[in-house]
Amino acid sequence: xxxxxxxxxxxxxxxxxxxxxxxxxxxxxxxxxxxxxxxxxxxxxxxxxxxxxxxxxxxxxxxxxxxxxxxxxxxxxxxxxxxxx
Amino acid sequence: xxxxxxxxxxxxxxxxxxxxxxxxxxxxxxxxxxxxxxxxxxxxxxxxxxxxxxxxxxxxxxxxxxxxxxxxxxxxxxxxxxxxxxxxxxxxxxxxxxxxxxxxxxxxxxxxxxxxxxxxxxxxxxxxxxxxxxxxxxxxxxxxxxxxxxxxxxxxxxxxxxxxxxxxxxxxxxxxxxxxxxxxxxxxxxxxxxxxxxxxxxxxxxxxxxxxxxxxxxxxxxxxxxxxxxxxxxxxxxxxxxxxxxxxxxxxxxxxxxxxxxxxxxxxxxxxxxxxxxxxxxxxxxxxxxxxxxxxxxxxxxxxxxxxxxxxxxxxxxxxxxxxxxxxxxxxxxxxxxxxxxxxxxxxxxxxxxxxxxxxxxxxxxxxxxxxxxxxxxxxxxxxxxxxxxxxxxxxxxxxxxxxxxxxxxxxxxxxxxxxxxxxxxxxxxxxxxxxxxxxxxxxxxxxxxxxxxxxxxxxxxxxxxxxxxxxxxxxxxxxxxxxxxxxxxxxxxxxxxxxxxxxxxxxxxxxxxxxxxxxxxxxxxxxxxxxxxxxxxxxxxxxxxxxxxxxxxxxxxxxxxxxxxxxxxxxxxxxxxxxxxx
Numbered sequence: 237x238x239x240x241x242x243x244x245x246x247x248x249x250x251x252x253x254x255x256x257x258x259x260x261x262x263x264x265x266x267x268x269x270x271x272x273x274x275x276x277x278x279x280x281x282x283x284x285x286x287x288x289x290x291x292x293x294x295x296x297x298x299x300x301x302x303x304x305x306x307x308x309x310x311x312x313x314x315x316x317x318x319x320x321x
Numbered sequence: 322x323x324x325x326x327x328x329x330x331x332x333x334x335x336x337x338x339x340x341x342x343x344x345x346x347x348x349x350x351x352x353x354x355x356x357x358x359x360x361x362x363x364x365x366x367x368x369x370x371x372x373x374x375x376x377x378x379x380x381x382x383x384x385x386x387x388x389x390x391x392x393x394x395x396x397x398x399x400x401x402x403x404x405x406x407x408x409x410x411x412x413x414x415x416x417x418x419x420x421x422x423x424x425x426x427x428x429x430x431x432x433x434x435x436x437x438x439x440x441x442x443x444x445x446x447x448x449x450x451x452x453x454x455x456x457x458x459x460x461x462x463x464x465x466x467x468x469x470x471x472x473x474x475x476x477x478x479x480x481x482x483x484x485x486x487x488x489x490x491x492x493x494x495x496x497x498x499x500x501x502x503x504x505x506x507x508x509x510x511x512x513x514x515x516x517x518x519x520x521x522x523x524x525x526x527x528x529x530x531x532x533x534x535x536x537x538x539x540x541x542x543x544x545x546x547x548x549x550x551x552x553x554x555x556x557x558x559x560x561x562x563x564x565x566x567x568x569x570x571x572x573x574x575x576x577x578x579x580x581x582x583x584x585x586x587x588x589x590x591x592x593x594x595x596x597x598x599x600x601x602x603x604x605x606x607x608x609x610x611x612x613x614x615x616x617x618x619x620x621x622x623x624x625x626x627x628x629x630x631x632x633x634x635x636x637x638x639x640x641x642x643x644x645x646x647x648x649x650x651x652x653x654x655x656x657x658x659x660x661x662x663x664x665x666x667x668x669x670x671x672x673x674x675x676x677x678x679x680x681x682x683x684x685x686x687x688x689x690x691x692x693x694x695x696x697x698x699x700x701x702x703x704x705x706x707x708x709x710x711x712x713x714x715x716x717x718x719x720x721x722x723x724x725x726x727x728x729x730x731x732x733x734x735x736x737x738x739x740x741x742x743x744x745x746x747x748x749x750x751x752x753x754x755x756x757x758x759x760x761x762x763x764x765x766x767x768x769x770x771x772x773x774x775x776x777x778x779x780x781x782x783x784x785x786x787x788x789x790x791x792x793x794x795x796x797x798x799x800x801x802x803x804x805x806x807x808x809x810x811x812x813x814x815x816x817x818x819x820x821x822x823x824x825x826x827x828x829x830x831x832x833x834x835x836x837x838x839x840x841x842x843x844x845x846x847x848x849x850x851x852x853x854x855x856x857x858x859x860x861x862x863x864x865x866x867x868x869x870x871x872x873x874x875x876x877x878x879x880x881x882x883x884x885x886x887x888x889x890x891x892x893x894x895x896x897x898x899x900x901x902x903x904x
Binding site: 248249251252253255256259260279281282283284285287288290292 | 397398400401404405408409410411437440441444445446448449452455456
């Protein structure tokens with residue numbers, strides 16, 4: 237399991253479009269993907285979940301990837317959160 | 322056979338249409354709760370899955386249509402909606418709860434969606450808060466499919482339809498497809514409401530403000546809409562149908578008779594050239610403007626950019642639209658009007674009791690300067706084609722134009738420092754649509770390159786009549802002596818200040834008004850593309866000295882009725898050729 241706090245650097249925060257990109261990408265991996273913000277845990281494969289934790293630019297979230305492709309998943313998903321995709 | 326029935330309203334967009342009623346309802350769906358027997362739980366889940374599949378199909382179709390007709394940028398919110406719809410977590414939660422609670426799919430789905438919406442609305446961030454709109458957009462669609470109800474977007478309307486609604490909100494009006502929608506009828510609105518303007522722009526017959534319309538009409542029934550007389554006919558008799566077939570033929574004939582005027586230059590019989598240009602709202606209308614012989618675009622409304630999408634359009638999105646339009650109209654001028662909506666349209670959560678007198682148009686822009694500058698940059702960048710002019714709406718004070726010019730100068734400097742090309746000689750104009758701007762026009766003239774009189778709003782503000790309120794809309798008359806006197810002031814002030822003066826309201830295409838306006842010295846008339854051939858016919862039948870006499874005399878009346886009576890007589894006496902089109 238990889239588990240690290242990441243600061244959202246995406247220009248408008250994780251709004252609908254980057255959030256859908258995040259979900260689409262997360263679904264490609266077998267690993268379980270979770271985001272944690274202010275103690276609330278949501279599935280990284282659910283756009284509704286991600287939107288409800290309202291990840292604004294500058295906010296801190298914990299990205300958790302757990303599974304056999306967790307390394308690749310973490311690397312790729314982190315890029316979206318940091319606005320480098 | 323059922324008896325024929327005539328429903329009366331306001332004639333808002335001319336033309337005749339016969340078609341099937343499509344009821345557009347904005348009301349919320351009613352969700353009921355009912356227990357489900359264990360043996361039927363699988364069926365219930367299947368019913369839910371079907372509704373999701375059906376909704377997905379609809380959203381993909383709408384997405385496709387927006388891509389084709391408005392542009393890909395504007396449909397992006399639908400991609401997000403499709404993902405919300407098919408969210409695995411949400412779907413699994415609903416299925417699980419149906420089994421656990423043994424309740425119907427509508428009830429459970431509504432509960433789950435409400436839960437998500439509740440969480441989102443608690444967000445402190447405005448953007449995330451506003452996504453509640455998307456959740457409900459998707460949610461209501463699914464619920465309607467579960468309940469087997471009629472759909473509520475005008476974009477779903479099939480071919481041969483007449484839209485019947487209480488009202489059509491501006492964001493929806495933008496999505497009306499003129500290939501499918503033959504006519505429009507609503508319970509509220511007036512000749513100058515957004516629905517009316519859109520209907521005229523798309524050349525769709527419309528009758529508005531029909532009382533109790535929704536209680537009298539059923540989805541799918543066949544009706545006739547007469548946009549000239551302002552009536553809707555239920556169960557039309559054979560003789561009535563025949564009458565309208567002949568009337569339709571006549572319209573086609575008149576169009577044919579007017580069609581040579583598309584090509585002819587817009588000048589009076591004695592050779593004075595008056596620019597006749599087009600008011601348009603969508604890029605696609607540029608082709609109408611050319612077809613009907615417009616000299617250019619006298620008013621490009623940019624509101625649709627803000628109304629057809631979630632969030633505000635970026636500089637790039639706006640630039641693409643303005644640039645495309647400028648390029649396609651080259652070398653003819655394109656006048657782009659900046660943001661002309663209320664603050665509530667871009668900053669949700671903002672409400673005011675009296676929006677017409679409130680925080681709108683330039684008032685929003687002068688306070689939200691970063692927001693304003695995005696549009697200014699996009700317009701300036703499109704000006705490289707050397708045919709773009711910029712126009713600011715709703716100016717009421719001298720300080721406002723001073724501040725606008727200052728901000729505009731800042732943006733120019735910024736672009737120059739970044740070595741971004743634009744037309745440094747771009748003409749800057751203002752709409753004159755408040756009585757205060759009309760009275761101060763001698764001072765305003767020294768600060769700008771042109772005036773464009775917005776006769777609709779000028780009439781509304783001068784007569785203190787809300788044009789959308791059917792109780793008082795009959796008081797709205799742009800031939801009112803007070804309005805005509807203000808127009809004279811504006812034209813004189815413009816000419817004394819050596820700038821040109823146009824008019825871009827309904828008045829510009831009124832055959833009765835053209836001799837009056839030309840007599841007052843107007844330099845440009847901008848109107849819906851469809852009205853142009855008729856306006857050219859009128860213009861080419863009149864002479865300057867006679868128009869000047871007419872306008873002088875027209876200023877000496879006390880009521881709108883007297884003015885109109887006089888104009889009719891004067892036209893009859895001096896220019897008998899145009900009486901046919903005045904009828």
